Amino acid sequence: MSRLLDDAGLSWRSGPCLPAWQSLSAALQRQGDCLGLRHADGAPDGPALQLMHPDLQPLQTRFTGLPALPLELSTEFTLQAACGLMSVHGRASGRLQALGVNYLATLNAALAWQGSLAAAVGQLRGGRFHEVALQPAAGALLSIGQYLAGATAPEDPEHLLPGADDALARPPFLSADGVLFELETLDSHPWRQFWNALGVSDAIAGKAWQRFLLRYARAVAPMPAECLDALAGLPLARIQAIAAECGVALVPVRDAAQRQGDSNYTASAASPWQIRRGVAAPAPHRAAPVRLPLEGIRVLESCRRIQGPWPGTCCRCSVPK
Amino acid sequence: MSVSVMVPTLLLPLTDGQKKVEAQGETVRHIIDHLDSRYPGIKARLVHQDEVHRFVNIYVNDDDIRFAAGLATSVAPGAKLTVLPAVAGG
Numbered sequence: 001m002s003r004l005l006d007d008a009g010l011s012w013r014s015g016p017c018l019p020a021w022q023s024l025s026a027a028l029q030r031q032g033d034c035l036g037l038r039h040a041d042g043a044p045d046g047p048a049l050q051l052m053h054p055d056l057q058p059l060q061t062r063f064t065g066l067p068a069l070p071l072e073l074s075t076e077f078t079l080q081a082a083c084g085l086m087s088v089h090g091r092a093s094g095r096l097q098a099l100g101v102n103y104l105a106t107l108n109a110a111l112a113w114q115g116s117l118a119a120a121v122g123q124l125r126g127g128r129f130h131e132v133a134l135q136p137a138a139g140a141l142l143s144i145g146q147y148l149a150g151a152t153a154p155e156d157p158e159h160l161l162p163g164a165d166d167a168l169a170r171p172p173f174l175s176a177d178g179v180l181f182e183l184e185t186l187d188s189h190p191w192r193q194f195w196n197a198l199g200v201s202d203a204i205a206g207k208a209w210q211r212f213l214l215r216y217a218r219a220v221a222p223m224p225a226e227c228l229d230a231l232a233g234l235p236l237a238r239i240q241a242i243a244a245e246c247g248v249a250l251v252p253v254r255d256a257a258q259r260q261g262d263s264n265y266t267a268s269a270a271s272p273w274q275i276r277r278g279v280a281a282p283a284p285h286r287a288a289p290v291r292l293p294l295e296g297i298r299v300l301e302s303c304r305r306i307q308g309p310w311p312g313t314c315c316r317c318s319v320p321k
Numbered sequence: 322m323s324v325s326v327m328v329p330t331l332l333l334p335l336t337d338g339q340k341k342v343e344a345q346g347e348t349v350r351h352i353i354d355h356l357d358s359r360y361p362g363i364k365a366r367l368v369h370q371d372e373v374h375r376f377v378n379i380y381v382n383d384d385d386i387r388f389a390a391g392l393a394t395s396v397a398p399g400a401k402l403t404v405l406p407a408v409a410g411g
Contacts, residue, residue: 206388
């Protein structure tokens with residue numbers, strides 16, 4: 001089988017897609033560069049990402065809209081609003097709030113690349129995969145799938161609309177000298193020690209732990225007032241010392257400009273992927289894929305716990321036509 | 322006395338797919354032992370050397386047992402015991 005990413009033969013181009021959403025085109029470009037792919041001249045006649053390689057038949061991922069949200073009106077912010085991201089993000093701030101980055105552009109660009117490359121692999125395996133359809137709105141819904149599941153569960157559905165909790169009683173935390181910071185630990189023992197050292201009782205620390213654990217599952221983590229008051233009475237340096245003693249990670253919240261000043265920023269902004277040639281796999285003796293381009297392929301994945309299910313979900317959801 | 326136990330998705334294969342099961346016992350330890358007698362293997366997924374696994378959280382009603390008496394935490398009749406795997410990251 002051809003190794004698409006090993007040589008310089010793979011190129012791509014995108015159409016004049018989504019005039020209202022230039023961030024998607026920019027994300028496609030950025031991710032194509034990170035993959036080391038060559039950008040070709042010319043353009044498809046619509047909103048699409050095309051892959052070209054001597055071993056491939058014509059292949060493209062076409063972006064499509066919904067009747068209620070045509071592609072021409074699909075911007076980062078209209079999609080965040082229409083698909084519920086602003087509501088989920090607003091659970092913590094107390095009001096509908098957009099994510100302050102081009103989240104859906106980046107996500108949908110990644111899905112477009114994933115679908116295109118999956119279809120390309122499907123072709124090389126003998127399948128007939130020439131066009132992938134991607135609805136940016138569907139990508140948006142995919143990204144909040146866990147919250148939709150919680151809100152529409154048949155038993156005890158969550159009702160976590162913006163404004164349901166005190167917008168000020170939540171992480172990030174605030175020290176007496178006005179520094180915003182985050183705490184992190186996966187273990188209740190250091191968490192308990194930390195709060196005990198601040199004079200917070202076990203009962204309150206336990207309630208805080210439960211809400212803190214569910215922060216990523218619910219997108220909101222209202223903290224007991226006792227915890228916030230304890231932190232607000234101490235300077236950051238003292239809180240840092242206690243956190244270090246107890247084994248709790250503490251990270252001050254910084255802005256983008258501060259991050260860009262770090263010595264490792266440039267390296268971290270380079271390609272996130274490293275692709276190496278592995279041991280040659282034995283030639284498969286399977287029939288060509290019919291329904292899905294990657295069907296029958298077994299993927300070995302190693303990752304941190306919460307990130308683990310995400311690639312698997314994407315693999316199942318990338319369904320070329 | 323009987324309590325309700327809410328089973329996380331990861332353990333559903335051990336409870337024949339039941340999300341909510343009934344168990345007997347006066348402490349969390351007794352309840353887990355009783356659960357294991359009905360659903361063999363579940364105790365090993367929750368407890369190691371008489372300690373709750375590090376990334377498993379058990380609540381009696383809304384209270385985390387680690388912030389009470391651990392496995393010795395008493396459970397009143399009719400209480401709800403919830404098993405919740407830890408989740409973090411972003």
